[in-house]
Amino acid sequence: MKIYDIAVVGAGPAGCMAAIRGSQMGKKVIILERNNTIGRKLLLTANGRCNITNTSTIDVFLEKFGKQGSFYRDVFNQFSNHDLQNFFKNNGLELKEESEGRLFPVTEKSKSVIDVLLNVLEEYKVEIVYNYRLEHLQKASKIFKLTSTKNEPITAYHVVIATGGVSYGFTGSTGDGLRISELLGHQITDLKPGGVPLCVREEWVHNLKGVTLENAGLSIGYGGKKIYLPRGNLLLTHFGVSGPVILDSSNKIVELMDEHGDLKLYIDFIPELNSEAMRVRLMEDFQKHSKKSLRTYLKYHIPNSMIDPLLHILSINPTKKLNQITKKERMVLQETLKALPLTLNGHLPMDKAMVTCGGVSKKDINPQTMESKLIGGLFFAGEIIAGCGGRGGYNLQQAFSTGYVAGNSA
Numbered sequence: 001m002k003i004y005d006i007a008v009v010g011a012g013p014a015g016c017m018a019a020i021r022g023s024q025m026g027k028k029v030i031i032l033e034r035n036n037t038i039g040r041k042l043l044l045t046a047n048g049r050c051n052i053t054n055t056s057t058i059d060v061f062l063e064k065f066g067k068q069g070s071f072y073r074d075v076f077n078q079f080s081n082h083d084l085q086n087f088f089k090n091n092g093l094e095l096k097e098e099s100e101g102r103l104f105p106v107t108e109k110s111k112s113v114i115d116v117l118l119n120v121l122e123e124y125k126v127e128i129v130y131n132y133r134l135e136h137l138q139k140a141s142k143i144f145k146l147t148s149t150k151n152e153p154i155t156a157y158h159v160v161i162a163t164g165g166v167s168y169g170f171t172g173s174t175g176d177g178l179r180i181s182e183l184l185g186h187q188i189t190d191l192k193p194g195g196v197p198l199c200v201r202e203e204w205v206h207n208l209k210g211v212t213l214e215n216a217g218l219s220i221g222y223g224g225k226k227i228y229l230p231r232g233n234l235l236l237t238h239f240g241v242s243g244p245v246i247l248d249s250s251n252k253i254v255e256l257m258d259e260h261g262d263l264k265l266y267i268d269f270i271p272e273l274n275s276e277a278m279r280v281r282l283m284e285d286f287q288k289h290s291k292k293s294l295r296t297y298l299k300y301h302i303p304n305s306m307i308d309p310l311l312h313i314l315s316i317n318p319t320k321k322l323n324q325i326t327k328k329e330r331m332v333l334q335e336t337l338k339a340l341p342l343t344l345n346g347h348l349p350m351d352k353a354m355v356t357c358g359g360v361s362k363k364d365i366n367p368q369t370m371e372s373k374l375i376g377g378l379f380f381a382g383e384i385i386a387g388c389g390g391r392g393g394y395n396l397q398q399a400f401s402t403g404y405v406a407g408n409s410a
């Protein structure tokens, strides 16, 4: 019976890196992948451009993984963003920096990242079995038996589970590894969507799909409290809102929704002015442009397509000249431009989320090695581990770093 040193389940970024590192350490490694190719999700990242990592410091990386981010301190120290950059550079692929420290392959193609991984896997003679969907995993007398109804069983001394989360299921990540890990006694935390667009109740928003509000100030209202989100571009969609700020903050917003139900999203169209400065500005403008219609004036502040729906909500006749607007109407306008309230009443389903927040509990994993605390010789890597990072290349770095550490330790 052939017994591999390491069997890696899943050929996403985490599994590929685990297999590469295991082989570099002189081990006999096999990867089992249910698709007929590696990295199907990786191919889709950043619209096919692959935001592979970020130039941030380790502290920022840890922050991006929320409350339990410090779990990754050892992992990012063992294989950092610089190590990842060097790995690709040494294998012929340079990375380039874009805004907010985000790094992309210079080719702007995820395919180049996949090609490098394939070349290195081949160089280190990692065996890859495609169309192999792991169904069961057992351990007896220090040897793991991996089985699938369609394929021959495989045996190995160590196993790395890198089967990803449960979003974008068509890429192969449907939660198999989570079910298998749970059967082996691991705790699986609540699976919540990360980086997910949000639904808005007000239908007029849906009709404005495709409109972007640039550099909008946003805040969330719940239970008498308000939290402010960073300024950014807000994209209106046929179901609600998306865009960088929403995707970046959706983990937190979804948590608040679970706790408080529907939430308020307040849009500040002119975040650079506070309420008082806004009041003065409107008074001055209304005097200066007194003969202009309200509709024309509002073009200075909001996209054209939003003017009529907004004035309809406010019940102000858009053809009115500024000198015909009453003080009360001007005050309502001022309040609305500073905090237009929308109702957030849900989010798109898990399958449309960029990442799965939730998975094998970190409590069951040794942070120095990625080894299970329950079953010796079993390791976890990538998105299957509970929690998720913000956008900006943090999740792929987590996949590569945990993969490296799991492969190294196995």
Ligand SMILES: Cc1cc2nc3c(=O)[nH]c(=O)nc-3n(C[C@H](O)[C@H](O)[C@H](O)COP(=O)(O)OP(=O)(O)OC[C@H]3O[C@@H](n4cnc5c(N)ncnc54)[C@H](O)[C@@H]3O)c2cc1C
Pocket: 009, 010, 011, 012, 013, 014, 015, 032, 033, 034, 035, 038, 039, 040, 041, 042, 044, 045, 046, 047, 050, 051, 052, 053, 132, 133, 134, 135, 162, 163, 164, 165, 167, 168, 171, 172, 173, 174, 175, 176, 177, 353, 354, 355, 381, 382, 383, 384, 392, 393, 394, 395, 396, 397, 399
């Ligand atoms: C649209 C989109 C864009 C994204 N953009 C970015 C980005 O630009 N930057 C960033 O940092 N992150 C991005 N992400 C997140 C990133 O893609 C994931 O965090 C990353 O792919 C996780 O890697 P992984 O190896 O853990 O899992 P995956 O990439 O999901 O790989 C898991 C692999 O396991 C295989 N598998 C599953 N079950 C089995 C089984 N039973 N047997 C055998 N094989 C199995 C799957 O087929 C798959 O190949 C994006 C995600 C999406 C959906």
